[in-house]
Amino acid sequence: MHGADSCGIPERFGGDYRDGAALLYGRQRRRLPRNGLIADSAGNLYGTTSGGGASYKGVVFKLAPDGTETVLHSFPGFPSDGNSPYAGLIADSAGNLYGTTLSRDSVSHAGVVFKLAPNGTAGWTETVLHSFTGFPTDGALPYAGLIADSAGNLYGATTGGGASGQGVVFKLAPDGTETVLHAFTGGSDGAYPGVGPLIADSAGNLYGTTTGGGGGPGASGQGVVFKLSPDGTETVLHSFTLGSGGGGPLAGLIADSAGNLYGTTQVGGASGQGVVFKLAPNGTGGWTESVLYSFTGGSDGGQPFYGSLIADGAGNLYGTTVGGGASGAGVVFKLSGTGFVTTTLANVPPSQVVTTAYGLAYSRVTQTFNGTVTIRNISSTGINGPFQIVLTSLSAGVALVNATGTVDGMPYLTVPITSLAPSQSATVNLLFKNPSNAKINFTPVIHAGSLN
Amino acid sequence: MKLLLTVLLLCGAWKALAQPITYDVSVNTSSIAGTNGSLDFNFNPGPLVTQAASLQILGFATGPTDGTLAGGPTLTGDITGALPGTLTFDNGTGFNDYFEGFTYGKNLLFDVSLYGPALSSPNGTSTSGSTFAFSMFSNAAGTIPALTTDGFAFKVDVNLDGTTTVTNFASQTTIGVVPEPSTLALLGTAIVLLGTLRFRQQRVDQ
Numbered sequence: 029m030h031g032a033d034s035c036g037i038p039e040r041f042g043g044d045y046r047d048g049a050a051l052l053y054g055r056q057r058r059r060l061p062r063n064g065l066i067a068d069s070a071g072n073l074y075g076t077t078s079g080g081g082a083s084y085k086g087v088v089f090k091l092a093p094d095g096t097e098t099v100l101h102s103f104p105g106f107p108s109d110g111n112s113p114y115a116g117l118i119a120d121s122a123g124n125l126y127g128t129t130l131s132r133d134s135v136s137h138a139g140v141v142f143k144l145a146p147n148g149t150a151g152w153t154e155t156v157l158h159s160f161t162g163f164p165t166d167g168a169l170p171y172a173g174l175i176a177d178s179a180g181n182l183y184g185a186t187t188g189g190g191a192s193g194q195g196v197v198f199k200l201a202p203d204g205t206e207t208v209l210h211a212f213t214g215g216s217d218g219a220y221p222g223v224g225p226l227i228a229d230s231a232g233n234l235y236g237t238t239t240g241g242g243g244g245p246g247a248s249g250q251g252v253v254f255k256l257s258p259d260g261t262e263t264v265l266h267s268f269t270l271g272s273g274g275g276g277p278l279a280g281l282i283a284d285s286a287g288n289l290y291g292t293t294q295v296g297g298a299s300g301q302g303v304v305f306k307l308a309p310n311g312t313g314g315w316t317e318s319v320l321y322s323f324t325g326g327s328d329g330g331q332p333f334y335g336s337l338i339a340d341g342a343g344n345l346y347g348t349t350v351g352g353g354a355s356g357a358g359v360v361f362k363l364s365g366t367g368f369v370t371t372t373l374a375n376v377p378p379s380q381v382v383t384t385a386y387g388l389a390y391s392r393v394t395q396t397f398n399g400t401v402t403i404r405n406i407s408s409t410g411i412n413g414p415f416q417i418v419l420t421s422l423s424a425g426v427a428l429v430n431a432t433g434t435v436d437g438m439p440y441l442t443v444p445i446t447s448l449a450p451s452q453s454a455t456v457n458l459l460f461k462n463p464s465n466a467k468i469n470f471t472p473v474i475h476a477g478s479l480n
Numbered sequence: 481m482k483l484l485l486t487v488l489l490l491c492g493a494w495k496a497l498a499q500p501i502t503y504d505v506s507v508n509t510s511s512i513a514g515t516n517g518s519l520d521f522n523f524n525p526g527p528l529v530t531q532a533a534s535l536q537i538l539g540f541a542t543g544p545t546d547g548t549l550a551g552g553p554t555l556t557g558d559i560t561g562a563l564p565g566t567l568t569f570d571n572g573t574g575f576n577d578y579f580e581g582f583t584y585g586k587n588l589l590f591d592v593s594l595y596g597p598a599l600s601s602p603n604g605t606s607t608s609g610s611t612f613a614f615s616m617f618s619n620a621a622g623t624i625p626a627l628t629t630d631g632f633a634f635k636v637d638v639n640l641d642g643t644t645t646v647t648n649f650a651s652q653t654t655i656g657v658v659p660e661p662s663t664l665a666l667l668g669t670a671i672v673l674l675g676t677l678r679f680r681q682q683r684v685d686q
Contacts, residue, residue, distance in 0.1 A: 385526040386637045387611025390577060392520055392622040393631050397575075399526060399611065458527065465556065467574030468527045 064116040064335065065091075068123070074100075076113035076127060085111040088125065088144055088152075100152040101144055103129060109156060110140035114223070115173035115184075126157075126182060128170035138168035138189060141182065141200055157182075158206050162189040167196035167208065172280070173225040177232070177424025179466045183209075185221035185236055194219035194241065197226070197234060197256055209234075209260045214241050217262055218252035224280020224336045229287075230439055232258040232425030232463075235265075237277040237291060242267035250275035250296070253289060253307055253315075258425055258463055265289070265315040266307050270296045273317055274303035279347075280336040284369040285435055290320075290339075292332035292347060297322035301330030301352065304337070304345065304363055320345075320366050325352045329359035343368040371435045373418065376474040380407040381448070383417065383472040388460065396429060397460040403443060403474055404453040415443040416479050417456065419470040426468050430459040435479050442479075500595035501644050502538075502658040507588035507616070507633060509547065509652065515584050518550075518622045520615040520631070522577040523559075523569035526608025530571060533598035533610045533638050537567040537578075541589040550581025550620070570596075571610045581620045588616075591658060592636060594644060602642040612636040616650075627652055 065075040071093040081087035081102035088101045105111035110129025117127045125144040131137045138160035147153045162168030167186030174184045180202040190196040190211030199207045212219050219241030226236045234256040242252035242264065250268040257263070268275040274293030281291045289307040297303035301323035307315045323330045329349030337347045345363040353359040381403050388397035405411055418440040419428055431439035443454045460468055523535045540563045542549055549563055557576035561567040569576050592612060597603070615631035618624045625631035627650045634653050637645045646655050 383528065383607065384640060385528050385608045387524045387526045387530075387571070387609055388574075389611050389613035389632065389635055390520075390522045390524065390575060391630055391632065392579070392615060392617065393625050397524070401527075460527075462574070465575035467525075470527050472528070 066117055066119060068119070074117050074119070074125060076115070076117060078112040078114050078130065086113050086129065088113065088117065088127065100125070101154045105131075109154065110142055113142075114171050115225070118174050118176060120176065120180070125152075126174050126176070128172075128174060128184060130169055130171065138162040138166070139170045139186070141170070141174070141184070157204055158200050160186060160189060163193045164191050165208070166190075166206070167198050167211075169195075171223040172221060172236075175226055175228060177228070177466075178421075178469060179424070179464065181424075183226055183228070183234060185226060187220050187223075192219075195221045195238070197221065197236070210256055210262045212238060212241060214249075216241070216243050216252075216267070217264060218242050218254055219249065220251075222251075222278045222280060223334055224278070224291075227281050227283060228424055229283070230419075230422050230424075230434070231427040231461075235281050235283070235289060237279070237281060239276045239278050239294075243269075251277050251293070253277070253281065253291065266317050268293060268296065272296070272298055272303075272322070273319060274305055274322075278333055282337050282339060284339070285371050286369045287434065288367070288369070289315075290337055290345060290366070290368065292337065294331050294333050299324045299330070301325035302332050302349070304332070304347070304366075306367065321363050323349060323352065327352065327354060327359075329353050329361055339366075339368045339370070341370050341372075343370065371479065373416075373435070373473060373475045374477050376411060376415070376476050380405065380411060381415075381474050382406050383474065385458070388458070388468060394459075395461070397458075397462050397468060399458045399460075400455050401441070401458055401472065402453050402455040403448070405448040405450055408450055410450065411448045411476060413443065413445045413447050413476060414478060415445065415448065415454070416440045416475040416477070417443065418473040418475055420473050422470040423462075423466055423468050425462070425464050425466060427461045428458065429461050430457060433479060435475075440475070440479065499600075500593045501599060502591055502593040503636065503646065504656045504658045505588075505590050505592060505614070505634070506654045507627075507650065507652055508586070508654075509584040509588050509616075509627075510586040511652070512584045512618060512626055513586050515618050515626070516550075516620055517582055517584060517626055518579060518617045518620050519582045520577065520579045520617070520622055521567065521569075521612070522575065523571060523610060523612045524574060524576055525571040525610050528608035529606050530608040530610060531596075531598040531603055531606040533571050533594065533596040535569040535595075535612055536593045537561075537563070537569075538591040538593055539589070540564040541587070543585070545585045546587050546589055547585035548583045550583070553578055553580035569612075571598075579622060584626075594636065594638060598638050599642045599644070602640060604640075606640055609638045609640055611638070 065073045073091040078086045083104045085103040085105045087099045090098045112130040114130045117125045141158040143155045144152045168189030169187040172185045174182045182200040192213045194212040194214040196211045197209045218238030220239045222237040226234045239251045242249040250270040252264045253266045255263045275296035277293045303319045304321040310316045330351035333350040337345045350358045385401045388399040428439040432442040557573040558570035613635040616626040618626040633650045634648045
């Protein structure tokens with residue numbers, strides 16, 4: 029699984045959000061950074077502010093390694109543009125930036141999806157890819173950021189709009205066609221998707237949270253964790269009850285290599301100050317929630333709000349709260365012993381093993397793309413197996429049907445040979461499900477040894 | 481004799497240059513003659529770095545003996561044309577497919593011609609080939625395979641060195657390489673030269 033990198037900055041971090049913004053930029057003219065940053069290979073950081081700028085309606089900015097800030101775009105708002113970008117950005121391989129604005133100053137105040145493209149010496153050109161119209165046929169208020177698949181489709185969630193006015197999950201194709209994948213009803217399926225970006229697995233399933241709805245108590249429920257399959261079928265993986273298990277998750281999710289989901293709730297738990305939770309598949313199609321930590325609102329912090337968790341390679345989780353701490357203004361926390369699984373691969377370098385493949389023949393009977401992948405030892409010495417061909421960066425929406433298993437959310441195939449002599453080759457079959465008939469791509473990583 | 485060897489070597493060298501590779505395909509469909517089925521042709525790249533390649537379906541025979549096309553084909557991806565005319569496939573997208581209903585006759589005849597940079601000038605850096613696959617079905621929806629268990633009658637792999645490999649899955653299918661016109665012309669020239677040399681040798685001997 030993979031999701032957009034999001035290091036959330038709590039709205040009131042530092043005690044006063046206006047000061048917090050000013051601290052980041054050294055001035056108050058551009059303010060209210062609401063979400064995480066992304067970086068390019070040169071070390072430049074890119075982000076958004078929901079206020080400030082030429083029209084005081086937010087900007088997209090670039091921060092060079094030397095601290096020089098450049099405003100790439102200042103939102104003028106209605107009628108030609110969006111207003112108040114709350115979410116962070118994502119970028120494609122060409123350096124184009126994509127994001128959302130919360131409003132458009134129009135009657136519906138429904139927000140837009142925008143693209144910022146570098147145009148050489150002339151700066152950056154902004155294009156509004158989609159203007160949300162809100163209830164009843166479209167989403168509104170895209171607080172959450174975007175994620176993208178390899179075909180260039182963008183996916184996101186809106187907190188409002190849809191047939192029931194309870195928010196939607198949407199897909200935006202490269203040609204600008206928007207599809208509402210699911211409109212929340214406010215019932216057991218959830219209501220008001222959170223502000224964290226969705227995450228996706230290798231099969232193209234989307235995962236996210238809602239702050240309301242579900243089967244919990246209260247008029248609007250206490251939120252859910254949901255899964256949305258590529259055909260738009262929604263499954264509630266967990267419904268919060270506000271009790272010890274937490275309630276009202278606002279941030280997004282992260283996933284480990286075993287397929288477990290991790291997130292936070294802003295309220296509930298033993299002290300009502302929110303929790304860090306883990307959702308694990310129970311092997312029979314269901315999911316089991318466990319509370320990893322319940323905040324007290326004291327020095328340990330309270331009310332984890334915007335930012336999704338992040339993990340290191342040792343199983344530690346990191347996050348932020350907007351409450352608690354020494355000044356009551358929130359904390360940055362580290363949670364160890366979470367069981368967050370990461371796997372270290374013993375990669376065989378490309379200088380020793382080359383990987384090749386044939387074309388993928390489509391079978392109408394099995395509706396699969398069928399091919400083979402071959403590894404060949406090009407070194408002068410034998411290499412001990414068994415070998416695992418890990419399909420990294422597999423195209424979104426594509427599933428390897430005959431995968432031996434997954435590692436860090438990536439499917440792998442076992443080549444069951446004890447060793448590979450110099451010049452020796454070994455071939456295994458590839459069998460892909462690819463409902464959208466997208467170009468299937470992956471980057472092979474060869475692991476010598478067993479997994480699991 | 482040296483001249484003859486030179487000509488024959490040139491013949492081989494020319495063939496190795498940018499000539500398409502063409503296969504003559506014949507399927508004995510007498511066991512399913514009269515069945516309202518369907519045909520599927522697809523030419524897809526591999527999942528790694530793939531060099532450009534193209535393919536044409538030529539000389540598709542129709543008639544009481546060879547079968548009848550239903551019309552209204554479904555084209556997906558980098559493909560132009562319609563049977564019984566020429567179909568041209570490129571491998572620029574992930575799924576390049578031609579699907580059409582077909583009432584089988586006693587034979588199914590067509591040619592497959594492969595060409596393009598992946599065959600004429602392999603770049604040595606690609607890690608995936610491309611594959612052409614031909615499938616036959618005994619229903620119009622293309623869900624019930626004909627002659628084989630999965631519908632695949634044969635496939636042609638474009639290898640990374642510019643050669644091709646044919647895998648035949650159906651015993652009813654016969655696939656042969658069609659010599660290119662230039663190859664035939666060179667072969668003819670070689671035969672003429674050989675005859676001339678032998679004639680001269682006979683005159684010298686006399």
